[in-house]
Amino acid sequence: MMEWLGFSCLLLGLLLRRSNTQNVVPDAALNCCEGDILLLLDSSGSVSSYEFSRLLIFLSELLLPFSLGQGQVRVGLLQVGTEPHLEFGLDAHSTQPGLQGALQRTRQLQGDTNTEAALILAQGLLARAGAGGETKLPKVLVWLTDGVEPGTVDGPMAELRTAGVSVLAVSTGHGNYQVLRRVVTPPIESHLYFVDIDDISIITEDLREAIIELIRAECLRVVQVSSHSAVLQWRPVLSANTGFYEVRYNSVLPGGGKGQPGGVSSSEGQYHRRTLPGDASWMELSGLQPDTNYTASLTPKSNQDYLNTLSANFTTLPEVLSPAVVTVSDSGPDRVRVSWGPLQPEQVQRYQIEYGALPSGQVHMVMLHGHQNTTLLTGLEQDTQYLVTISALYSTGKEKAVSVKACTQEVLPALADLQLTPVGRDAVQVRWRGHEEGLRGYWLSWERGETKIPSRPASSSLYLPPGSLSTLLTHLAPSTRVCVSPVYRTARGEGLCCTTHTQTGLTPRAQTHTHTDAVFWGYQ
Numbered sequence: 462m463m464e465w466l467g468f469s470c471l472l473l474g475l476l477l478r479r480s481n482t483q484n485v486v487p488d489a490a491l492n493c494c495e496g497d498i499l500l501l502l503d504s505s506g507s508v509s510s511y512e513f514s515r516l517l518i519f520l521s522e523l524l525l526p527f528s529l530g531q532g533q534v535r536v537g538l539l540q541v542g543t544e545p546h547l548e549f550g551l552d553a554h555s556t557q558p559g560l561q562g563a564l565q566r567t568r569q570l571q572g573d574t575n576t577e578a579a580l581i582l583a584q585g586l587l588a589r590a591g592a593g594g595e596t597k598l599p600k601v602l603v604w605l606t607d608g609v610e611p612g613t614v615d616g617p618m619a620e621l622r623t624a625g626v627s628v629l630a631v632s633t634g635h636g637n638y639q640v641l642r643r644v645v646t647p648p649i650e651s652h653l654y655f656v657d658i659d660d661i662s663i664i665t666e667d668l669r670e671a672i673i674e675l676i677r678a679e680c681l682r683v684v685q686v687s688s689h690s691a692v693l694q695w696r697p698v699l700s701a702n703t704g705f706y707e708v709r710y711n712s713v714l715p716g717g718g719k720g721q722p723g724g725v726s727s728s729e730g731q732y733h734r735r736t737l738p739g740d741a742s743w744m745e746l747s748g749l750q751p752d753t754n755y756t757a758s759l760t761p762k763s764n765q766d767y768l769n770t771l772s773a774n775f776t777t778l779p780e781v782l783s784p785a786v787v788t789v790s791d792s793g794p795d796r797v798r799v800s801w802g803p804l805q806p807e808q809v810q811r812y813q814i815e816y817g818a819l820p821s822g823q824v825h826m827v828m829l830h831g832h833q834n835t836t837l838l839t840g841l842e843q844d845t846q847y848l849v850t851i852s853a854l855y856s857t858g859k860e861k862a863v864s865v866k867a868c869t870q871e872v873l874p875a876l877a878d879l880q881l882t883p884v885g886r887d888a889v890q891v892r893w894r895g896h897e898e899g900l901r902g903y904w905l906s907w908e909r910g911e912t913k914i915p916s917r918p919a920s921s922s923l924y925l926p927p928g929s930l931s932t933l934l935t936h937l938a939p940s941t942r943v944c945v946s947p948v949y950r951t952a953r954g955e956g957l958c959c960t961t962h963t964q965t966g967l968t969p970r971a972q973t974h975t976h977t978d979a980v981f982w983g984y985q
């Protein structure tokens with residue numbers, strides 16, 4: 462009881478402090494939005510009392526700027542426990558003092574984390590909120606969880622998204638990222654948050670902005686802008702049976718004028734008009750000019766209500782001609798793959814790839830169709846640098862070329878043989894046979910077996926020139942492992958290892974040990 466009173470005082474103090482600092486509330490959020498926000502709050506026993514109190518304070522701060530009520534923002538709170546509990550519905554509070562007081566009075570349920578049952582209840586709440594023939598409003602579910610065993614949530618969450626509900630999630634524990642990633646509505650980067658409970662305030666502004674973007678009233682958004690296209694998005698305010706949308710767009714002429722309906726003197730300012738059904742929510746504008754200012758408008762046409770025209774301005778990106786980016790991959794001793802982008806099959810007729818060994822090797826040429834953006838060059842010389850030039854031949858007659866350098870890998874022959882022959886009581890003669898082509902030397906290493914001499918190191922290594930084919934190792938312990946690998950310009954080749962069988966203090970047996978195993982030595 463004392464713990465709860467302490468939290469109540471903390472939250473009340475926070476609200477009183479905020480009431481004196483209303484000027485810091487973002488003005489853009491106050492009357493910007495219209496829609497429903499349902500908070501799904503983990504109130505189970507896996508959430509500590511401290512964490513639960515911090516979540517309520519976070520929600521208080523998150524929701525404080527919004528204007529509440531019909532025609533603006535409605536907020537409901539649904540708690541997750543053994544059985545779901547609707548703390549207050551979407552129509553319960555039309556003022557901030559009422560909402561903040563309700564948050565202050567919210568008590569934790571404890572019990573199990575039955576998220577699935579709460580989601581089924583949430584589906585009914587949000588479905589009833591959109592019934593009765595009223596204008597379609599955006600709906601947002603904000604799920605706050607500690608991530609501990611949320612249960613089977615994929616199915617109910619998918620049904621919510623299918624019904625048009627945007628799902629956002631905040632995890633304050635070590636939740637399953639893949640599960641949370643699947644259930645939230647894209648984009649993931651602004652709709653999914655992992656944060657420590659003590660640092661949760663740092664995401665308040667970002668989460669609020671994400672919610673505002675989803676429920677912002679009368680907003681025509683322009684997304685996926687490229688050099689020749691853009692996508693218009695809007696919140697549906699009609700249905701297929703209640704009207705249609707009229708979309709108009711045109712470029713802004715350099716002098717500041719706009720294209721007029723029926724045509725203008727400059728094709729750059731040509732006027733376009735499209736009609737879309739009432740259940741549409743987006744449209745792609747194609748055939749645009751690069752690096753050009755455009756204005757677009759959306760007018761809902763309804764025989765029931767007068768709805769405002771929405772407008773937006775945007776600028777297309779400068780034209781990026783292929784090839785703009787070239788990558789080299791899958792390099793081998795006799796081959797290399799070259800890829801480029803962006804792919805522009807509608808504009809590029811064909812690509813011409815020229816390649817030759819530097820500094821003055823023979824030049825080879827490959828021709829590819831305009832819908833291809835990668836090729837594997839084969840029959841190359843090992844350990845050689847090539848100059849590769851990709852030329853795009855456009856249907857307009859324009860040509861663009863980019864050159865890159867690509868290197869084939871060096872062939873690294875393995876060691877052919879390794880033999881150990883005991884010499885004396887604690888010595889061994891090491892002999893090997895390698896390949897001379899490209900050889901820079903040999904790397905010899907050995908690990909000593911158990912020894913009673915503390916000063917003797919456990920392992921040793923030695924570099925020998927390429928002409929060396931044998932060496933004598935002395936003062937070895939029994940069962941010493943000896944490895945030899947060839948060294949080339951870029952890396953070590955595959956080596957061989959043998960284990961000695963010397964017997965300190967006894968007369969060695971005259972025997973020869975061929976290699977008993979092999980080991981691959983990577984570049985170091």
